[in-house]
Amino acid sequence: MRVVVLTGAGISAESGIPTFRGPDGLWEGHRVEDVATPEAFVRDPEFVHRFYNMRRNKLLSPEIQPNAAHIALANFEARPGIEFLLITQNIDDLHVRAGSKNVLPMHGELLKARCLDTGELFPWREDLSMGTPHPKHPERLGRLRPHIVWFGEVPLGMDQIEDAAHRADLFLAIGTSAVVYPAAGIVQWTKPSCRRVEINMEATPQSNRFHESLRGPASQLVPKYLDEL
Ligand code: BJW
Numbered sequence: 117m118r119v120v121v122l123t124g125a126g127i128s129a130e131s132g133i134p135t136f137r138g139p140d141g142l143w144e145g146h147r148v149e150d151v152a153t154p155e156a157f158v159r160d161p162e163f164v165h166r167f168y169n170m171r172r173n174k175l176l177s178p179e180i181q182p183n184a185a186h187i188a189l190a191n192f193e194a195r196p197g198i199e200f201l202l203i204t205q206n207i208d209d210l211h212v213r214a215g216s217k218n219v220l221p222m223h224g225e226l227l228k229a230r231c232l233d234t235g236e237l238f239p240w241r242e243d244l245s246m247g248t249p250h251p252k253h254p255e256r257l258g259r260l261r262p263h264i265v266w267f268g269e270v271p272l273g274m275d276q277i278e279d280a281a282h283r284a285d286l287f288l289a290i291g292t293s294a295v296v297y298p299a300a301g302i303v304q305w306t307k308p309s310c311r312r313v314e315i316n317m318e319a320t321p322q323s324n325r326f327h328e329s330l331r332g333p334a335s336q337l338v339p340k341y342l343d344e345l
Pocket residue numbers: 123124125126127129130135136137138148152205206207223264265266267268269270271274290291292293294295296297298315316317318320332333334335
């Protein structure tokens with residue numbers, strides 16, 4: 117069986133990471149759409165660095181851990197006879213920490229920095245600023261940005277995502293509001309015989325494309341659904 121899973125911020129909410137469009141979704145009064153853009157970074161790079169520094173520090177604090185939904189997906193992937201791809205919109209590393217292997221972080225990774233000049237990636241756990249020296253060329257300052265896909269930039273791995281979606285027998289969307297494209301449209305690339313299941317707290321603009329919509333917290337519904345499969 118070929119299984120493709122798409123996760124969003126809702127799966128990490130119960131691990132203590134706020135969603136984007138929920139009540140805690142604003143950062144210093146700004147919507148993510150105003151901070152997570154290349155234009156915002158050009159206009160005020162220190163402001164954008166502060167946003168990601170705050171989130172990186174939180175992600176690395178001991179209280180942030182994978183929850184039962186992350187763990188259930190990792191255990192499911194290890195079952196025999198399953199071809200599995202976990203596409204995540206999340207920039208946290210909770211799926212990997214839970215033990216998932218075939219993870220595609222389509223909106224980037226908070227624990228990596230990218231060179232603005234060459235695109236080279238570096239594992240990154242510290243704060244970034246316009247004074248941060250380049251790891252290989254310490255005389256160059258402020259040439260690193262967070263390895264994040266901002267609005268207007270093309271998400272990572274789109275060819276692999278499209279191919280996997282076309283071939284999937286089961287497509288599961290978990291904890292995403294389905295308003296950000298192209299992620300929200302992946303369900304439309306699945307074949308007619310593919311079983312499509314949405315697990316979310318609330319209905320989304322894509323809910324009518326799924327055979328089943330299960331409403332409730334991911335930490336309860338994901339283990340239950342996968343156990344019964
Ligand atoms: C729970 C739960 C629990 C809570 N259990 N559930 C007009 C129309 C259509 C498209 C566009 C348009 N204008 C511009 C666009 C394109 C744009 C876009 O889609 N904009 C829309 C906002 C309108 N997209 C882009 O720009 C993308 N690039 C692009 O399109 O390039 C062109 C191209 C593509 C492909 C091929 C060729 C060309 C890039 C998008 C980048 C998104 N980046 C962000 C921020 C960066 C990462 C970061 O800083 O963290 O990624 S935006 C933000 O939203 C983040 C998320 O990954 C993304 C999705 O959010 P998500 O995960 O769905 O979270 P929420 O908060 O929205 O929802 C959580 C859900 O969970 C809720 O429903 C809750 O109910 C639920 N929930 N607790 C279960 N316990």
